[in-house]
Amino acid sequence: MRAFSFERASEPAQAAARAAEVPGAKFIAGGTNLLDLMKLEIETPVHLIDVSATGLDRISSTAGGGLRIGAMVTNTDLAADATVRRDYGVLTRALMAGASGQLRNKATTAGNLLQRTRCPYFYDTAMPCNKRVPGAGCAALGKGAFSRQLGIIGTSDTCIATHPSDMAVALRVLDAEVETTTPSGASRTIPLDEFYRLPGDTPEIETALMPGEIITAVTLPPPIGGRQSYHKVRDRASYAFALVSVALIEREDGTGRVALGGVAPEPWRRPQAEAALPDGANAVMSRLLDGATPTEENAFKITLAERTLAAMLAEG
Amino acid sequence: MSPPIRFEMRRRTFLVGSASAIVAANIPWRANAQPTSLVGPDNSTVTLVVNGEARGLAIDNRTTLLDALREHLHLTGTKKGCDHGQCGACTVSVNGERINSCLSLAVMHEGDEVTTIEGLGTPQQLDPMQQAFVDHDGFQCGYCTPGQICSAKAVLQEIRDNVPSHVTRDLTATIEASDEEIRERMSGNICRCGAYANILEAIHQASGAQV
Ligand SMILES: Cc1cc2nc3c(=O)[nH]c(=O)nc-3n(C[C@H](O)[C@H](O)[C@H](O)COP(=O)(O)OP(=O)(O)OC[C@H]3O[C@@H](n4cnc5c(N)ncnc54)[C@H](O)[C@@H]3O)c2cc1C
Ligand code: SF4
Ligand code: FES
Ligand code: FES
Numbered sequence: 215m216r217a218f219s220f221e222r223a224s225e226p227a228q229a230a231a232r233a234a235e236v237p238g239a240k241f242i243a244g245g246t247n248l249l250d251l252m253k254l255e256i257e258t259p260v261h262l263i264d265v266s267a268t269g270l271d272r273i274s275s276t277a278g279g280g281l282r283i284g285a286m287v288t289n290t291d292l293a294a295d296a297t298v299r300r301d302y303g304v305l306t307r308a309l310m311a312g313a314s315g316q317l318r319n320k321a322t323t324a325g326n327l328l329q330r331t332r333c334p335y336f337y338d339t340a341m342p343c344n345k346r347v348p349g350a351g352c353a354a355l356g357k358g359a360f361s362r363q364l365g366i367i368g369t370s371d372t373c374i375a376t377h378p379s380d381m382a383v384a385l386r387v388l389d390a391e392v393e394t395t396t397p398s399g400a401s402r403t404i405p406l407d408e409f410y411r412l413p414g415d416t417p418e419i420e421t422a423l424m425p426g427e428i429i430t431a432v433t434l435p436p437p438i439g440g441r442q443s444y445h446k447v448r449d450r451a452s453y454a455f456a457l458v459s460v461a462l463i464e465r466e467d468g469t470g471r472v473a474l475g476g477v478a479p480e481p482w483r484r485p486q487a488e489a490a491l492p493d494g495a496n497a498v499m500s501r502l503l504d505g506a507t508p509t510e511e512n513a514f515k516i517t518l519a520e521r522t523l524a525a526m527l528a529e530g
Numbered sequence: 531m532s533p534p535i536r537f538e539m540r541r542r543t544f545l546v547g548s549a550s551a552i553v554a555a556n557i558p559w560r561a562n563a564q565p566t567s568l569v570g571p572d573n574s575t576v577t578l579v580v581n582g583e584a585r586g587l588a589i590d591n592r593t594t595l596l597d598a599l600r601e602h603l604h605l606t607g608t609k610k611g612c613d614h615g616q617c618g619a620c621t622v623s624v625n626g627e628r629i630n631s632c633l634s635l636a637v638m639h640e641g642d643e644v645t646t647i648e649g650l651g652t653p654q655q656l657d658p659m660q661q662a663f664v665d666h667d668g669f670q671c672g673y674c675t676p677g678q679i680c681s682a683k684a685v686l687q688e689i690r691d692n693v694p695s696h697v698t699r700d701l702t703a704t705i706e707a708s709d710e711e712i713r714e715r716m717s718g719n720i721c722r723c724g725a726y727a728n729i730l731e732a733i734h735q736a737s738g739a740q741v
Binding site: 215218219220221224236239242244245246249250253259262264266276290294299300306307310311313314315316317319320344355356357365369374450452453499500505506508511516520 | 537592701
C-alpha cells in the first residue's frame, strides 16, 4: 500500500471542497472496497478523507412520500429498516444477497454504488487492463482468457467488465435517484439510470460524478407495491458475486419491472422489455438482452437470465 | 418453441501481446498516481478501547485494525487469513457489531470499543460460545476459530435484533435461529478444515443457553 495522509470530514460540503483541492485525494467510507484495492495498489490515493462521520447515516421519509437514504447508512441498517422491508422488499432482498454479515455492517450506500468491478484482470496488476491503465489493452479479451463472470451486454471492445453491486440492481428497479454535493457546494440529483457510464472507449470513467463530488443520499419515490423479489445465481450459495441476478416487481395485472445484475457495466434495465412481462420470460429477455455480445465462456448467462426470470414468474 | 434471443459472439479483439508492452503501459499510471507530496503526516495517533481498556497508539495511517491488534497490541488471537475480506478469520466486534478487521483502518476507529477473542472469556471461565465450541469440537486446526466465535456471538444478537438474512422468507415475521438461518449468517467465516457441522451444533447450544 502507498503512504497517504488522512483527515476526518464532519460535513459533506467541506469534504467535497477538500477532495477537489487536494490532488490524489479520495473519500473513504466503510473502506471494504477501497482498502482492498489500495493493498493491491490498484487504487493509490495520497490523501484519504474519512466521510463516515458526516451526519449522513439516517433514513427519513421525503415530502413526496418516498424515502431518503443517507449515503453513510450501512447495508445492514438499510436492509433491516422496517419501512424498507415493508415497502421496498426488493432492496432488502438484494442487500442481503450481497457480501457477508461482517462486510454489510461496514459497507455504506454510497460505497456500495461506487464499488469497482470484480474482473479478475482488473485485480491482477501484471495483466493489461484498460480500466486500470487506459490504453493498455484488455486481458479479458485475450486468447484463453477467463471471461465466465464478465459482461454480455453494454460492454465494448475495450472492456467487458460488469458492475458487481446487488444493491444497485434493486435501486434501479425502484427508480432511485442519487443526491450529491459538488465541490462548489451546489446540490445535484442524478437519476440512477444516468449515474453509470457504459465503457465505450473510456472504461476508466464509470459514473457521472465530477471530481470531488460527494454522494449525500439516495432517494426512492413513493412505494409502488407489487410482489418484489431478487434472485441471485452464483457459484456457491452465499458470499459470492452474481453470475446473473434478477430484480423483479410484479403487479396483480401482470405488468411490472425487471432489472439484471451480473451481465453489464451497470444495473441492466430497459423499459421496452418490461412491457413484455405479461408474455413471459422469453419475451422479456429477447428485448432486454437483444444484441448481446457474450464471449464463448459467458454466453450461458443469456439462458441463465431467461430461466431465472421464468422461475421467478412461475412462483408468483 | 420460443423465439431465440438474438446475440452475436464477441470476437477476441485486442490484447497487448508482450510483457514489455504491459510494463510500459503501466508506467504512466504509476507516474500519474505519484504526486509531489502528501498533504499531512503519513502517521497518526489513535485511541482504541480494546476489551475494555483504552489503548493509545502512534501508527502509520496504513495500519489496519487487524494489524494494530496483532502487531502493535500483541493480541494475536485475531487471525489474518486472506487480508482481503474473503475469509472472516479477522472478525472482531466494534461497538457491538462484527466486522472484518483486515478491511478497516485503525485511524478510523478513534474511541471505538473493540472486542476480540481475548476479551470474551478466560481459560477458567469460558464464554458460553467458547464452551460450546469446545463441547462440540467446533474446530480442527483452530485457525478460523476466533473469527468463528466472534461472528457466532454477533449472529445470535442479529437474530434477536430481527435483522433479516438472505434466507429469511417473511421479512416482517420474527426470525428463528434455524439451521438455515445460522448457516447463511455464518457464510462470511470460511473454515478450511470443514468443521461446519460441529460449528452449527455449537452455535445451537450457545443459542439455547441464552434464552
Ligand atoms: C469478499 C467480498 C465479497 C463481496 N460480495 C459482494 C456481493 O456479493 N455483492 C455486492 O453487491 N457487493 C459485494 N461486496 C462489495 C461490498 O458491497 C463493497 O465493498 C461495499 O459496498 C463498499 O462500501 P464501502 O462503504 O465499504 O466503500 P469504500 O470502500 O469506503 O468506498 C468505495 C468507493 O466509494 C467512494 N465513496 C465512498 N463514499 C462516498 C461518498 N459519500 N461520495 C462519493 N464517493 C464515495 C470511495 O472513494 C471509493 O472509491 C463484497 C466485498 C468483499 C470484500
Ligand atoms: S474487462 Fe475491463 S476491467 Fe477486465 S481486463 Fe478488460 S478492461 Fe480491465
Ligand atoms: S483476514 Fe480479514 S477476511 Fe480474511
Ligand atoms: S478449524 Fe481449521 S480452518 Fe477452521
